[in-house]
Amino acid sequence: MRSAIGAHQDLSSAGVLAIIGLAASLAVAGCHDAQAQAAQSEPSSTTASSAAGPAVSVEPRAKLLPTFPCSSCHQHLKPNPEKRELKEFHTVRNKELHHGDSAAWCYQCHSMANIDRLVIARGDLVTFDEAFLLCGSCHGDKLRDWKLAIHGKTMGHWRGDKIKRSCTGCHNPHAPKFPAIEPEAAPWPPTGMKAH
Amino acid sequence: MTGRDDDQHEGGCGDARSQRRDALVQLRLSKHDSRRDFLKGIAVAGAAIAGGAGCADEHFQKHYKELTDEDKRHVFQRIEQETRAKTGVRVKISDPQPLDGVQFAYALDLSLCNGNRRCAEACARENNLPDEPRFRYIQVLQMERGTVDLERGEHYYEPEKVPQPGKVYLPVQCHHCEKPACIKVCPVGATWREPDGIVVVDYDWCIGCRYCMAACPYFGRRFNFAEPAIRPNRINPEQGYLSNRLRRAGVVEKCTFCLQRTRTGRYPACLEACPTGARKFGDLSDPESEIRVMLERKRVFVLKEDLGTIPRFYYFYT
Missing domain, CATH: 1.20.58 (Methane Monooxygenase Hydroxylase; Chain G, domain 1)
Known part of the structure:
Protein backbone atom coordinates (compact mmCIF):
# COMPACT_ATOMS: atom_id res chain seq x y z
CA MET A 1 0.00 0.00 0.00
CA ARG A 2 1.49 3.28 -1.09
CA SER A 3 -0.38 5.20 1.54
CA ALA A 4 1.53 3.48 4.31
CA ILE A 5 4.84 4.80 2.98
CA GLY A 6 3.93 8.40 3.53
CA ALA A 7 2.73 8.18 7.10
CA HIS A 8 3.97 10.67 9.69
CA GLN A 9 4.54 13.49 7.29
CA ASP A 10 4.61 17.03 8.52
CA LEU A 11 2.64 18.16 5.49
CA SER A 12 -0.81 18.58 6.92
CA SER A 13 -3.48 21.10 6.09
CA ALA A 14 -2.77 23.02 9.26
CA GLY A 15 0.89 23.21 8.39
CA VAL A 16 0.23 24.48 4.90
CA LEU A 17 -2.23 27.11 5.99
CA ALA A 18 0.17 28.35 8.59
CA ILE A 19 2.63 29.06 5.78
CA ILE A 20 -0.05 31.05 4.03
CA GLY A 21 0.29 33.87 6.42
CA LEU A 22 -0.33 33.10 10.05
CA ALA A 23 2.80 32.96 12.06
CA ALA A 24 0.70 32.49 15.16
CA SER A 25 -0.77 29.22 13.98
CA LEU A 26 2.70 27.81 13.24
CA ALA A 27 3.09 26.98 16.89
CA VAL A 28 0.05 24.72 16.97
CA ALA A 29 0.64 23.08 13.61
CA GLY A 30 2.84 20.21 14.53
CA CYS A 31 3.44 16.85 12.95
CA HIS A 32 0.06 15.50 12.02
CA ASP A 33 -0.49 12.02 10.81
CA ALA A 34 -1.79 12.26 7.28
CA GLN A 35 -3.51 8.92 7.62
CA ALA A 36 -5.23 9.97 10.79
CA GLN A 37 -6.59 12.96 8.91
CA ALA A 38 -7.68 10.73 6.08
CA ALA A 39 -9.44 8.38 8.46
CA GLN A 40 -11.78 11.12 9.70
CA SER A 41 -15.30 10.55 8.51
CA GLU A 42 -15.88 14.26 7.74
CA PRO A 43 -13.37 16.21 5.66
CA SER A 44 -11.40 18.47 7.92
CA SER A 45 -12.09 22.16 7.89
CA THR A 46 -9.46 24.11 6.02
CA THR A 47 -9.87 27.26 8.02
CA ALA A 48 -6.94 28.57 9.95
CA SER A 49 -7.63 31.31 12.40
CA SER A 50 -6.09 32.77 15.47
CA ALA A 51 -7.31 35.16 18.10
CA ALA A 52 -4.59 37.63 17.17
CA GLY A 53 -4.99 38.01 13.43
CA PRO A 54 -7.41 37.68 10.55
CA ALA A 55 -8.32 34.29 9.17
CA VAL A 56 -7.28 32.85 5.85
CA SER A 57 -9.61 30.13 4.69
CA VAL A 58 -9.63 27.96 1.61
CA GLU A 59 -12.90 27.45 -0.19
CA PRO A 60 -14.11 23.91 0.53
CA ARG A 61 -14.54 21.48 -2.32
CA ALA A 62 -16.17 18.28 -1.09
CA LYS A 63 -19.54 19.82 -0.25
CA LEU A 64 -19.82 21.21 -3.79
CA LEU A 65 -19.46 17.79 -5.40
CA PRO A 66 -22.88 16.33 -6.17
CA THR A 67 -21.72 12.71 -5.97
CA PHE A 68 -19.60 13.01 -2.85
CA PRO A 69 -18.92 10.86 -0.84
CA CYS A 70 -17.71 8.56 -3.57
CA SER A 71 -17.93 5.61 -1.18
CA SER A 72 -21.72 5.73 -1.26
CA CYS A 73 -21.38 3.77 -4.53
CA HIS A 74 -17.81 2.54 -4.39
CA GLN A 75 -18.18 0.70 -1.09
CA HIS A 76 -20.11 -1.90 -3.05
CA LEU A 77 -17.47 -2.16 -5.76
CA LYS A 78 -14.15 -3.90 -5.84
CA PRO A 79 -11.40 -1.55 -7.08
CA ASN A 80 -10.08 -2.55 -10.48
CA PRO A 81 -6.42 -1.48 -10.72
CA GLU A 82 -6.30 -1.95 -14.48
CA LYS A 83 -5.95 1.27 -16.49
CA ARG A 84 -8.85 1.28 -18.90
CA GLU A 85 -11.51 3.37 -20.58
CA LEU A 86 -14.60 3.72 -18.38
CA LYS A 87 -17.73 2.74 -20.29
CA GLU A 88 -20.45 2.46 -17.66
CA PHE A 89 -19.95 5.29 -15.17
CA HIS A 90 -17.95 8.50 -15.25
CA THR A 91 -18.10 8.44 -19.04
CA VAL A 92 -18.16 12.24 -19.19
CA ARG A 93 -15.13 12.50 -16.92
CA ASN A 94 -13.50 9.86 -19.07
CA LYS A 95 -14.09 11.87 -22.20
CA GLU A 96 -12.89 15.16 -20.78
CA LEU A 97 -9.83 13.80 -19.06
CA HIS A 98 -7.13 16.02 -20.50
CA HIS A 99 -4.59 16.12 -17.75
CA GLY A 100 -1.08 14.99 -18.64
CA ASP A 101 -2.97 13.29 -21.40
CA SER A 102 -1.91 9.69 -21.87
CA ALA A 103 -0.37 9.25 -18.43
CA ALA A 104 -3.22 10.19 -16.14
CA TRP A 105 -6.09 8.01 -15.05
CA CYS A 106 -8.35 7.64 -12.00
CA TYR A 107 -6.09 5.99 -9.44
CA GLN A 108 -3.20 8.29 -10.12
CA CYS A 109 -4.99 10.91 -8.02
CA HIS A 110 -7.88 9.06 -6.34
CA SER A 111 -6.95 6.64 -3.59
CA MET A 112 -7.71 3.02 -4.26
CA ALA A 113 -7.66 2.24 -0.54
CA ASN A 114 -10.09 5.01 0.42
CA ILE A 115 -12.08 6.33 -2.49
CA ASP A 116 -13.16 9.39 -0.49
CA ARG A 117 -9.58 10.60 -0.37
CA LEU A 118 -6.99 11.73 -2.89
CA VAL A 119 -3.50 10.32 -2.99
CA ILE A 120 -0.59 12.70 -3.55
CA ALA A 121 2.53 11.76 -5.49
CA ARG A 122 4.47 10.43 -2.51
CA GLY A 123 1.58 8.38 -1.22
CA ASP A 124 -0.13 10.48 1.47
CA LEU A 125 -3.90 10.61 1.52
CA VAL A 126 -5.49 14.04 1.54
CA THR A 127 -9.12 15.16 1.63
CA PHE A 128 -10.89 16.67 -1.34
CA ASP A 129 -10.74 20.03 0.44
CA GLU A 130 -6.95 19.76 0.42
CA ALA A 131 -6.74 19.12 -3.30
CA PHE A 132 -4.05 21.81 -3.55
CA LEU A 133 -1.65 19.37 -1.89
CA LEU A 134 -2.35 16.86 -4.61
CA CYS A 135 -1.97 19.40 -7.43
CA GLY A 136 1.13 20.82 -5.79
CA SER A 137 2.81 17.44 -5.59
CA CYS A 138 3.45 17.80 -9.33
CA HIS A 139 3.01 21.56 -9.85
CA GLY A 140 5.26 22.61 -7.00
CA ASP A 141 6.01 26.03 -8.45
CA LYS A 142 2.32 26.85 -8.63
CA LEU A 143 1.69 25.60 -5.10
CA ARG A 144 4.52 27.79 -3.83
CA ASP A 145 3.05 30.84 -5.56
CA TRP A 146 -0.46 29.92 -4.41
CA LYS A 147 0.58 29.74 -0.77
CA LEU A 148 2.01 33.25 -1.14
CA ALA A 149 -1.23 34.40 -2.83
CA ILE A 150 0.69 35.21 -6.03
CA HIS A 151 -1.07 32.51 -8.04
CA GLY A 152 -4.77 32.03 -7.61
CA LYS A 153 -7.68 34.08 -6.50
CA THR A 154 -8.09 35.60 -3.06
CA MET A 155 -11.36 37.20 -2.01
CA GLY A 156 -12.70 38.96 1.05
CA HIS A 157 -10.49 41.63 2.54
CA TRP A 158 -6.99 42.85 1.81
CA ARG A 159 -6.97 43.80 5.49
CA GLY A 160 -9.04 41.25 7.36
CA ASP A 161 -10.41 37.82 6.66
CA LYS A 162 -9.48 36.29 3.33
CA ILE A 163 -10.96 33.45 1.36
CA LYS A 164 -8.60 31.67 -0.99
CA ARG A 165 -9.88 29.67 -3.89
CA SER A 166 -8.29 26.24 -4.11
CA CYS A 167 -6.88 24.93 -7.42
CA THR A 168 -10.10 23.11 -8.23
CA GLY A 169 -12.13 26.26 -7.64
CA CYS A 170 -10.89 27.60 -10.98
CA HIS A 171 -9.42 24.59 -12.79
CA ASN A 172 -11.34 21.48 -13.67
CA PRO A 173 -8.98 18.88 -12.23
CA HIS A 174 -9.76 16.51 -15.11
CA ALA A 175 -9.12 19.18 -17.77
CA PRO A 176 -7.14 21.88 -16.00
CA LYS A 177 -6.50 24.20 -18.92
CA PHE A 178 -8.59 27.32 -18.28
CA PRO A 179 -11.32 27.24 -20.93
CA ALA A 180 -11.98 29.99 -23.46
CA ILE A 181 -14.95 32.04 -22.26
CA GLU A 182 -17.28 34.63 -23.70
CA PRO A 183 -16.06 38.18 -23.07
CA GLU A 184 -18.27 40.93 -21.69
CA ALA A 185 -19.53 43.41 -24.27
CA ALA A 186 -17.08 45.95 -25.65
CA PRO A 187 -17.27 49.60 -24.62
CA TRP A 188 -18.46 52.22 -27.08
CA PRO A 189 -16.17 54.74 -28.68
CA PRO A 190 -16.61 58.15 -27.05
CA THR A 191 -18.23 59.61 -30.15
CA GLY A 192 -21.17 57.25 -29.88
CA MET A 193 -20.21 55.62 -33.17
CA LYS A 194 -19.77 51.88 -33.21
CA ALA A 195 -16.32 50.59 -33.96
CA HIS A 196 -15.92 48.74 -37.22
CA MET B 1 -35.30 56.34 -17.65
CA GLN B 61 -20.20 74.73 -2.38
CA LYS B 62 -16.55 74.80 -1.42
CA HIS B 63 -13.75 72.58 -2.64
CA TYR B 64 -13.76 69.16 -0.98
CA LYS B 65 -10.61 69.94 0.98
CA GLU B 66 -12.19 73.07 2.44
CA LEU B 67 -15.37 71.38 3.58
CA THR B 68 -15.80 71.03 7.33
CA ASP B 69 -17.54 67.98 8.76
CA GLU B 70 -20.65 70.09 9.11
CA ASP B 71 -20.44 71.20 5.46
CA LYS B 72 -19.93 67.62 4.38
CA ARG B 73 -23.03 66.51 6.20
CA HIS B 74 -25.07 69.15 4.36
CA VAL B 75 -23.50 68.34 1.01
CA PHE B 76 -23.99 64.59 1.39
CA GLN B 77 -27.59 65.15 2.46
CA ARG B 78 -28.21 67.35 -0.57
CA ILE B 79 -26.69 64.77 -2.92
CA GLU B 80 -28.75 61.99 -1.34
CA GLN B 81 -31.93 64.05 -1.74
CA GLU B 82 -31.12 65.03 -5.31
CA THR B 83 -30.35 61.44 -6.25
CA ARG B 84 -33.62 60.34 -4.65
CA ALA B 85 -35.58 62.96 -6.59
CA LYS B 86 -33.83 62.14 -9.82
CA THR B 87 -33.72 58.35 -9.76
CA GLY B 88 -36.00 57.27 -6.91
CA VAL B 89 -33.11 55.37 -5.32
CA ARG B 90 -32.25 55.89 -1.67
CA VAL B 91 -28.47 56.14 -1.64
CA LYS B 92 -25.98 56.58 1.18
CA ILE B 93 -23.09 58.96 0.56
CA SER B 94 -20.04 58.18 2.63
CA ASP B 95 -16.58 59.64 2.79
CA PRO B 96 -14.15 57.00 4.06
CA GLN B 97 -10.84 58.59 4.98
CA PRO B 98 -7.39 57.26 4.03
CA LEU B 99 -6.16 54.61 6.46
CA ASP B 100 -3.08 55.53 8.47
CA GLY B 101 0.18 54.42 6.91
CA VAL B 102 -1.47 52.58 4.03
CA GLN B 103 -0.13 52.94 0.50
CA PHE B 104 -2.29 51.18 -2.03
CA ALA B 105 -0.88 49.39 -5.05
CA TYR B 106 -2.19 47.03 -7.67
CA ALA B 107 -0.62 44.26 -9.70
CA LEU B 108 -1.79 42.22 -12.63
CA ASP B 109 -0.54 38.86 -13.84
CA LEU B 110 -0.46 39.13 -17.62
CA SER B 111 0.17 35.43 -18.09
CA LEU B 112 -3.29 34.77 -16.67
CA CYS B 113 -5.40 37.58 -18.14
CA ASN B 114 -7.54 36.22 -20.95
CA GLY B 115 -9.34 39.40 -21.90
CA ASN B 116 -12.81 38.42 -20.65
CA ARG B 117 -13.61 41.97 -19.36
CA ARG B 118 -15.35 40.69 -16.21
CA CYS B 119 -13.27 43.24 -14.33
CA ALA B 120 -14.52 46.14 -16.44
CA GLU B 121 -18.11 45.04 -16.03
CA ALA B 122 -17.90 44.55 -12.27
CA CYS B 123 -16.22 47.95 -12.02
CA ALA B 124 -19.08 49.53 -13.97
CA ARG B 125 -21.68 48.03 -11.62
CA GLU B 126 -19.78 48.94 -8.46
CA ASN B 127 -18.96 52.45 -9.57
CA ASN B 128 -22.30 53.36 -11.18
CA LEU B 129 -20.98 53.77 -14.69
CA PRO B 130 -23.75 54.69 -17.10
CA ASP B 131 -25.54 52.09 -19.20
CA GLU B 132 -25.48 54.65 -21.91
CA PRO B 133 -23.01 55.76 -23.23
CA ARG B 134 -21.04 52.65 -22.39
CA PHE B 135 -17.52 53.50 -21.33
CA ARG B 136 -15.37 51.64 -18.86
CA TYR B 137 -12.60 52.65 -16.48
CA ILE B 138 -10.75 49.45 -17.34
CA GLN B 139 -9.69 49.24 -20.95
CA VAL B 140 -8.53 45.77 -21.95
CA LEU B 141 -6.11 45.98 -24.86
CA GLN B 142 -5.84 43.07 -27.23
CA MET B 143 -2.42 42.81 -28.84
CA GLU B 144 -0.50 40.41 -31.02
CA ARG B 145 1.31 37.76 -29.03
CA GLY B 146 4.92 38.76 -28.59
CA THR B 147 4.25 42.49 -28.54
CA VAL B 148 3.35 44.99 -25.88
CA ASP B 149 2.52 47.69 -28.38
CA LEU B 150 0.01 49.85 -26.56
CA GLU B 151 -0.55 52.16 -29.51
CA ARG B 152 -1.76 49.25 -31.63
CA GLY B 153 -3.80 47.72 -28.84
CA GLU B 154 -7.40 47.05 -29.80
CA HIS B 155 -9.95 47.46 -27.04
CA TYR B 156 -13.20 47.17 -29.00
CA TYR B 157 -12.57 43.50 -29.76
CA GLU B 158 -15.69 41.34 -29.73
CA PRO B 159 -14.91 37.71 -30.52
CA GLU B 160 -17.21 34.92 -29.37
CA LYS B 161 -14.60 33.47 -27.08
CA VAL B 162 -11.46 34.76 -25.45
CA PRO B 163 -8.54 34.30 -25.42
CA GLN B 164 -8.18 34.38 -29.19
CA PRO B 165 -5.27 32.36 -30.52
CA GLY B 166 -2.19 34.49 -31.11
CA LYS B 167 -3.44 37.36 -28.96
CA VAL B 168 -2.47 38.67 -25.55
CA TYR B 169 -4.49 40.95 -23.31
CA LEU B 170 -3.42 43.87 -21.17
CA PRO B 171 -5.97 45.69 -19.02
CA VAL B 172 -5.23 49.35 -18.39
CA GLN B 173 -6.88 51.57 -15.83
CA CYS B 174 -5.79 54.54 -13.74
CA HIS B 175 -2.28 53.77 -12.51
CA HIS B 176 -2.52 56.08 -9.49
CA CYS B 177 0.93 57.43 -10.26
CA GLU B 178 3.16 58.84 -7.56
CA LYS B 179 3.85 61.78 -9.87
CA PRO B 180 0.60 62.08 -11.80
CA ALA B 181 0.69 64.28 -14.85
CA CYS B 182 -3.09 64.69 -14.71
CA ILE B 183 -2.91 66.54 -11.40
CA LYS B 184 -0.25 68.98 -12.56
CA VAL B 185 -2.35 70.21 -15.46
CA CYS B 186 -5.67 70.65 -13.68
CA PRO B 187 -6.28 74.40 -13.72
CA VAL B 188 -8.71 74.36 -10.79
CA GLY B 189 -7.27 71.72 -8.47
CA ALA B 190 -10.27 69.46 -8.90
CA THR B 191 -8.10 66.34 -8.87
CA TRP B 192 -5.43 65.39 -6.36
CA ARG B 193 -3.56 62.50 -4.81
CA GLU B 194 -4.75 61.31 -1.41
CA PRO B 195 -2.32 60.28 1.37
CA ASP B 196 -2.93 56.59 0.61
CA GLY B 197 -1.93 57.08 -3.02
CA ILE B 198 -5.40 57.17 -4.59
CA VAL B 199 -5.89 59.86 -7.22
CA VAL B 200 -9.39 61.31 -6.90
CA VAL B 201 -11.63 63.87 -8.60
CA ASP B 202 -14.08 66.26 -6.93
CA TYR B 203 -16.90 66.00 -9.46
CA ASP B 204 -18.46 69.19 -8.10
CA TRP B 205 -15.26 71.13 -8.69
CA CYS B 206 -14.30 69.74 -12.11
CA ILE B 207 -14.91 72.23 -14.92
CA GLY B 208 -14.65 69.61 -17.65
CA CYS B 209 -11.67 71.09 -19.51
CA ARG B 210 -10.22 67.60 -20.04
CA TYR B 211 -6.61 68.77 -19.69
CA CYS B 212 -6.08 65.81 -17.36
CA MET B 213 -7.24 63.41 -20.04
CA ALA B 214 -4.76 64.89 -22.49
CA ALA B 215 -1.98 64.68 -19.91
CA CYS B 216 -2.60 61.10 -18.79
CA PRO B 217 -0.27 58.77 -20.72
CA TYR B 218 -2.37 55.71 -19.83
CA PHE B 219 -5.84 56.80 -20.96
CA GLY B 220 -6.92 56.45 -17.37
CA ARG B 221 -9.67 59.07 -17.37
CA ARG B 222 -13.13 59.24 -18.91
CA PHE B 223 -15.30 62.21 -19.75
CA ASN B 224 -19.09 62.35 -19.58
CA PHE B 225 -19.82 63.72 -23.01
CA ALA B 226 -23.53 62.99 -22.57
CA GLU B 227 -25.72 63.00 -19.49
CA PRO B 228 -24.97 59.58 -18.02
CA ALA B 229 -28.05 57.34 -18.07
CA ILE B 230 -28.20 54.50 -15.59
CA ARG B 231 -31.17 52.30 -14.83
CA PRO B 232 -32.29 52.86 -11.21
CA ASN B 233 -32.16 49.15 -10.42
CA ARG B 234 -28.49 49.09 -11.40
CA ILE B 235 -27.47 51.91 -9.07
CA ASN B 236 -25.16 50.87 -6.27
CA PRO B 237 -26.57 52.73 -3.24
CA GLU B 238 -23.32 52.54 -1.24
CA GLN B 239 -21.61 55.59 -2.65
CA GLY B 240 -18.41 57.42 -1.83
CA TYR B 241 -18.28 61.17 -2.31
CA LEU B 242 -14.91 60.97 -4.06
CA SER B 243 -15.59 57.75 -5.89
CA ASN B 244 -18.77 56.14 -7.12
CA ARG B 245 -21.52 58.69 -6.52
CA LEU B 246 -23.53 59.55 -9.62
CA ARG B 247 -21.79 61.91 -12.01
CA ARG B 248 -23.26 64.36 -14.50
CA ALA B 249 -22.43 65.42 -18.02
CA GLY B 250 -19.31 67.53 -18.38
CA VAL B 251 -17.11 66.07 -15.65
CA VAL B 252 -14.13 63.76 -15.73
CA GLU B 253 -14.12 60.51 -13.80
CA LYS B 254 -11.78 57.59 -13.28
CA CYS B 255 -10.85 54.49 -11.34
CA THR B 256 -10.50 55.21 -7.63
CA PHE B 257 -9.32 51.72 -6.59
CA CYS B 258 -12.95 51.44 -5.34
CA LEU B 259 -12.00 53.58 -2.35
CA GLN B 260 -15.48 53.13 -0.89
CA ARG B 261 -14.55 49.43 -0.57
CA THR B 262 -10.80 49.43 -0.14
CA ARG B 263 -10.71 52.00 2.64
CA THR B 264 -12.88 49.65 4.65
CA GLY B 265 -10.48 46.75 4.12
CA ARG B 266 -12.23 45.08 1.19
CA TYR B 267 -10.79 44.23 -2.21
CA PRO B 268 -11.68 46.31 -5.28
CA ALA B 269 -14.61 45.04 -7.36
CA CYS B 270 -12.44 44.25 -10.39
CA LEU B 271 -10.24 41.94 -8.35
CA GLU B 272 -13.18 40.00 -6.96
CA ALA B 273 -14.69 39.62 -10.42
CA CYS B 274 -11.59 38.33 -12.19
CA PRO B 275 -12.20 34.64 -12.94
CA THR B 276 -8.52 33.94 -13.59
CA GLY B 277 -7.19 35.45 -10.37
CA ALA B 278 -4.84 37.71 -12.31
CA ARG B 279 -5.42 40.75 -10.10
CA LYS B 280 -3.58 41.52 -6.86
CA PHE B 281 -4.14 44.40 -4.51
CA GLY B 282 -2.72 45.48 -1.20
CA ASP B 283 -0.76 47.78 1.02
CA LEU B 284 2.76 48.62 -0.17
CA SER B 285 3.85 49.70 3.27
CA ASP B 286 3.02 46.33 4.86
CA PRO B 287 5.94 43.94 4.23
CA GLU B 288 3.64 40.92 4.60
CA SER B 289 0.95 42.08 2.22
CA GLU B 290 0.27 40.08 -0.93
CA ILE B 291 1.51 42.87 -3.12
CA ARG B 292 4.85 43.17 -1.31
CA VAL B 293 5.36 39.43 -1.29
CA MET B 294 4.73 39.41 -5.03
CA LEU B 295 7.00 42.39 -5.71
CA GLU B 296 9.85 40.73 -3.86
CA ARG B 297 9.56 37.48 -5.78
CA LYS B 298 8.49 38.36 -9.32
CA ARG B 299 9.87 40.60 -12.00
CA VAL B 300 7.45 43.40 -12.59
CA PHE B 301 7.19 46.24 -15.03
CA VAL B 302 5.15 49.41 -15.31
CA LEU B 303 3.88 51.05 -18.46
CA LYS B 304 5.84 53.95 -19.95
CA GLU B 305 8.36 53.94 -17.15
CA ASP B 306 10.48 56.50 -19.02
CA LEU B 307 7.88 59.19 -18.40
CA GLY B 308 8.71 59.26 -14.72
CA THR B 309 5.12 59.08 -13.54
CA ILE B 310 5.97 56.20 -11.15
CA PRO B 311 2.75 54.20 -11.49
CA ARG B 312 1.39 52.21 -8.56
CA PHE B 313 0.12 49.60 -11.00
CA TYR B 314 2.49 46.74 -11.74
CA TYR B 315 2.36 44.05 -14.39
CA PHE B 316 4.07 40.72 -14.03
CA TYR B 317 4.28 37.27 -15.56
CA THR B 318 4.35 33.99 -13.67
Missing part, protein backbone atom coordinates in the same frame (compact mmCIF):
# COMPACT_ATOMS: atom_id res chain seq x y z
CA THR B 2 -32.84 58.35 -19.68
CA GLY B 3 -30.73 61.30 -18.67
CA ARG B 4 -32.88 63.63 -20.71
CA ASP B 5 -36.00 62.50 -18.92
CA ASP B 6 -34.27 63.18 -15.66
CA ASP B 7 -33.65 66.76 -16.70
CA GLN B 8 -37.38 67.29 -16.99
CA HIS B 9 -37.92 66.34 -13.39
CA GLU B 10 -39.90 68.98 -11.57
CA GLY B 11 -37.86 71.00 -9.12
CA GLY B 12 -34.60 69.39 -10.21
CA CYS B 13 -31.47 71.35 -10.89
CA GLY B 14 -31.68 70.67 -14.60
CA ASP B 15 -35.14 72.27 -14.65
CA ALA B 16 -33.99 75.43 -12.91
CA ARG B 17 -30.97 75.67 -15.14
CA SER B 18 -32.90 75.30 -18.33
CA GLN B 19 -35.42 77.97 -17.19
CA ARG B 20 -32.61 80.33 -16.42
CA ARG B 21 -30.92 79.61 -19.72
CA ASP B 22 -34.14 80.09 -21.67
CA ALA B 23 -34.76 83.36 -19.92
CA LEU B 24 -31.32 84.66 -20.78
CA VAL B 25 -31.55 83.47 -24.38
CA GLN B 26 -34.88 85.22 -24.77
CA LEU B 27 -33.37 88.33 -23.37
CA ARG B 28 -30.54 88.32 -25.87
CA LEU B 29 -32.72 87.54 -28.83
CA SER B 30 -35.38 90.02 -27.94
CA LYS B 31 -35.81 92.54 -30.78
CA HIS B 32 -37.69 94.95 -28.60
CA ASP B 33 -35.02 95.26 -26.07
CA SER B 34 -36.14 97.48 -23.28
CA ARG B 35 -35.44 97.97 -19.66
CA ARG B 36 -38.78 96.41 -18.83
CA ASP B 37 -37.99 93.23 -20.77
CA PHE B 38 -34.59 93.12 -19.20
CA LEU B 39 -35.98 93.34 -15.71
CA LYS B 40 -38.59 90.72 -16.56
CA GLY B 41 -35.86 88.43 -17.75
CA ILE B 42 -33.81 88.93 -14.64
CA ALA B 43 -36.86 88.27 -12.53
CA VAL B 44 -37.47 84.96 -14.30
CA ALA B 45 -33.85 83.96 -13.99
CA GLY B 46 -33.82 84.95 -10.33
CA ALA B 47 -36.97 82.97 -9.66
CA ALA B 48 -35.41 79.99 -11.32
CA ILE B 49 -32.39 80.23 -9.04
CA ALA B 50 -34.57 80.73 -5.97
CA GLY B 51 -36.77 77.81 -7.03
CA GLY B 52 -33.85 75.44 -7.01
CA ALA B 53 -32.38 76.21 -3.62
CA GLY B 54 -30.27 73.08 -3.81
CA CYS B 55 -28.64 74.39 -6.95
CA ALA B 56 -27.65 77.59 -5.19
CA ASP B 57 -26.13 75.52 -2.39
CA GLU B 58 -24.26 73.57 -4.96
CA HIS B 59 -23.13 76.73 -6.68
CA PHE B 60 -21.55 78.09 -3.52
